[in-house]
Amino acid sequence: MAIESAVSTFPGGAHPPENKQISEALAIEAVAPPKRVSVLLSQHLGAPCKPLVAKRDKVQAGQMIGSSDAFVSAPVHAPISGTVKDIALQPHPVTGRTPAIVIEADAENNPQRALPFDRFDASFSVEPYDAEQICDAVQAAGLVGMGGAGFPTRVKIAPSKEMPKDILIINGCECEPFITCDYRLMLEATWQVLAGVRLAAKAAGVKKVRIGIEDNKPQAVKVMAEAVAGIADMDITVVSVKTQYPQGGERQLIQSVLGKTVPTGTIPPMMGVCVLNIATCAAIAEAVVLEGPLTHRVTTVTGRAIAKPGNYYVPVGMTVADLIDHCGGLTEQAAKVVLGGPMTGFALADLSTPLTKTSGALTLLTRDDVTEAKHARQQTPCIRCGRCLTACPEKLNPTRIAHAVKANRMDLARQYFMSACIECGCCSYVCPANIEVTGYIKTGKILDAREKKRMQA
Ligand code: SF4
Ligand code: SF4
Incomplete structure (x- = not known):
């Protein structure tokens, strides 16, 4: 088997x-289309989209409904067929409220979207696709990094004369506690993920790929290593890395796989490295081979405060409240709803918040979880x-930065x-x-961004 140990x-x-035991053994299940979705016009890093539809327009599932001409941006698509009921501010997990296209489902014309995993197998070949075609399909499908950052994928994988890429590192660590969506994708959608990996490598012009997986996921290491052993047209290997949070951070994974430090103030492409996560690779395969826009993703619903935890294939734009209902509702002990995992997620005050392309998990915590937590x-x-x-x-x-933020000394915090x-x-x-x-550092970054915006205006 093609397995290496981390450097x-x-x-x-x-x-x-x-x-992870709450959901790691639960197979991915497709969710029926909800009655209403809110597709946020900003769910990626870069310029927000402008609506391409108006109130009362009929839209079809998969139709592009928002886009931007900016280089760093990604279009958004309707996950269901229906009527545009509104274009209005909706709750956003990070910014508070942001413009969104609200679609009410057409009850007659909304079949459940099937899982695409079995559309891919070991016979897949990248031969028929060229780099430009792959990049164009990825952009048209609205792909962004689905591990959390939401950086437009085309910008990441497109060939660059200034920063040529030597290696593609695939992030299969899923180091955040509770979350298991990428783990299930590696087990259930192995060939789809690998099709996406190979398409991304072809677009980026690299022949060397390393797939980093934490050693607390031996089953995923085994399944992925067995599959890549049969791929002859690329140097592709699984690297078993230490279980250590945040191993899935781009810079941390590069350190583990290549033994190289990404210096502060620089980015991985400057070292010829491109990093993509597992869900993004699965979405690349869907976008290029099936011409399917990014309207659905796998989200882990987990924690001890949800009746039916699991890994769900959900429409982007479905509200957190609807997903909780689908999962049998909250238990009596429920105290906190976190979009994401407990280390980097956002506690929600409004359950009408819609899921975005980067929503890998919904973590439902009990009163006991919350009172045990440090911040309580x-x-x-x-x-x-x-x-x-x-x-x-x-x-x-960290403490020095936090003190600078508390003292409103952004000049020091920057230093x-x-x-x-x-x-x-x-x-x-x-x-x-x-x-x-x-928390202090996050606040400092928001205040700093506002100050910079004010100075530019
Ligand atoms: S300052 Fe804190 S939150 Fe930021 S990278 Fe260091 S440990 Fe992580
Ligand atoms: S903030 Fe202060 S008390 Fe807390 S870990 Fe840092 S140095 Fe220790």
């Missing part, structure tokens, strides 16, 4: 309880123990490389004084 691992990090305990003054420094995988000084923080949450997790260090 090294990154410094720092943490080992939060994994809690009383914050005490910093004792300068230095644990946050040791845990920071980016080798930052301390606040923008290099990957918001992994390790500093908060290890802090014995229960200080929400990451």
Whole structure:
């Protein structure tokens, strides 16, 4: 089997309880189309989309309904057929509220979308596709990084004279506690994922691919390694990396797979490295081979406060409330709804928040989970123990940045490389004084962005 051991691992990090057992054995299940969806016009990094439809327009499932001319952007598509009921502000998990296209389903014309996994097998060949064709299909389908950042995929994989790529690293770590959507994709959609990997490699012009998977997922390592062993047209290998949070961070994974540090202030493409996650690769295959836009994704619904946890193939734009209903509702112990995982997710105040292309999980926490959590305990003054420094995988000084933000000294926060923080949450997790260090840094980044915008206006 084509398995390599990791060259090294990154410094720092943490080992939060994994809690994967809640959903890791549950096969992906397609969800029926909801009665209404809200497709946010900004669910990626870059310019938001402008609507291509108007109120009362009829739309078909898969139709492009929003786009932008900007280079860094990705169009959005209707996940269901129906009528545009409104174009209005809707809850957004990060920004509060953002414009969205609200579609009411056509009750007669909305068959359930089938899982595409069995449309791919070992006979897949990249031969019929050229780089330009792959990039165009990826852009037309509205693909963005589905691991969380939401960076438009075309920009990532397109060949670049300034920054030629040597290697493609596939992120199969899924290091965030609770989440299992990528794990299930590796087991159930192995050939679709690998078709996407090979298409991305062809578009990027690379022959060398490494698939990093944490060693707490031996089944995924085995299945993927057996499958890649039969691929002869590319140097493609599975790398078993240490289970260590945040191993799935781009820079951390590069360190583990290649043994090279991505210097602060630089980005992986400057080192000839392109990193994509598993769900993004599955979506690339769907976009290029099946010409299917990114209207559905696999989302893990997990935690001890949901009746029926699982891994669900959901329409993008379905509300959190509808997905919770589909999963049998909340249990009596429910206390907190988090979009994402417990380390990097966002606690929701409004369950009408729609799912986006980057919504890999919905974590439903109980009262016990919440009272056990660090942030529920009383914050005490910093004792300068230095644990946050040791845990920071980016080798930052988190407490110093947090103090600068508290004192409204953005000039200092910038000097301390606040923008290099990957918001992994390790500093908060290890802090014995229960200080929400990451929260201060996230706030600092938002304030800094607002200040920059004001100065540009
Ligand atoms: S400062 Fe940022 S990168 Fe470092 S541990 Fe805290 S959240 Fe993670
Ligand atoms: S871990 Fe907490 S108490 Fe220790 S230095 Fe960092 S912020 Fe202060």
